[in-house]
Amino acid sequence: MLFLVTDTSGKDGIVGLVRAGDAASVDRLDVVQEVPLAGGTFSAQLIPQIPVMLHKHKVPKADIDAFIVVSGPGSFTGLRVGLAAIKGLAEILQKPIVPVSLLEALAPYSRMISAVHDASPGVTAFRYAVALDAGRGEVYVGQYEISSTKAEKTPPQPLGESLFTFDDLAALLESGAAHWISTPDPVIFDALASRMSDSRRRFVRRNLRRPGIAEIATVGWGKLKAGETVSPDQLEANYIRRSHAQLFCKPASS
Numbered sequence: 001m002l003f004l005v006t007d008t009s010g011k012d013g014i015v016g017l018v019r020a021g022d023a024a025s026v027d028r029l030d031v032v033q034e035v036p037l038a039g040g041t042f043s044a045q046l047i048p049q050i051p052v053m054l055h056k057h058k059v060p061k062a063d064i065d066a067f068i069v070v071s072g073p074g075s076f077t078g079l080r081v082g083l084a085a086i087k088g089l090a091e092i093l094q095k096p097i098v099p100v101s102l103l104e105a106l107a108p109y110s111r112m113i114s115a116v117h118d119a120s121p122g123v124t125a126f127r128y129a130v131a132l133d134a135g136r137g138e139v140y141v142g143q144y145e146i147s148s149t150k151a152e153k154t155p156p157q158p159l160g161e162s163l164f165t166f167d168d169l170a171a172l173l174e175s176g177a178a179h180w181i182s183t184p185d186p187v188i189f190d191a192l193a194s195r196m197s198d199s200r201r202r203f204v205r206r207n208l209r210r211p212g213i214a215e216i217a218t219v220g221w222g223k224l225k226a227g228e229t230v231s232p233d234q235l236e237a238n239y240i241r242r243s244h245a246q247l248f249c250k251p252a253s254s
Helices: 042-056 076-093 102-109 113-117 166-174 186-193 213-225
Strands: 002-007 013-020 029-037 066-072 097-101 125-135 138-147 157-165 180-182
Touching: 002 076, 002 213, 013 042, 013 213, 029 042, 029 213, 042 076, 066 076, 066 102, 066 213, 076 097, 097 102, 097 213, 102 125, 102 138, 102 157, 102 213, 125 157, 125 166, 125 186, 138 166, 157 166, 166 180, 166 186
Parallel strands: 002 066, 066 097, 125 180
Antiparallel strands: 002 013, 013 029, 125 138, 138 157
């Protein structure tokens, strides 16, 4: 299967082609090509880049089996441009769309084994958070849970996405509601470091990068196999707004 994958949620974007493995290696994904999109010019770059990629790899547009698109959180303008382009292409080609949260794509690569090893005896489920800069002192936060007794490839279970302040996010870790927090953004790492106690500061992790085509496609491929697709008229941007009640405001019981 061949996927067109796009992300226009950030200051810069990406578009790429990804091919799924054959029957003998159905879970294998190969990035055919990944092309960066300069911020502020998504509307001028995204659509022209797609036929260039297809022509380069001698792939007819009808061979695209599905569209995997980052639906948020992120820039209002960037998401609007990117999603509109995918809606149009999917409508023309009559192919499914798989929306992926960028937080979902970040979560599987945010495991922190040291935190698991330091946990109290008998604790088998670990909650953690991944965070992306939302600007104006706010943070997009996805909360997830993993089990220490399951295989490493078992996907983390989503627990919710919310908009936090830096103080909210620091409190999430200080309270024990999250065992660790991972972020690719220096501004979040620095803000948390100044708000954390010495004992908890080491559970803030920044050795990550913003998800690329491979990470986004991996999450999208899993959702496609599970039948989690939408039609063009169902595709909506996931901007994330502050919820009325923050999840996990208390430490998880062991």
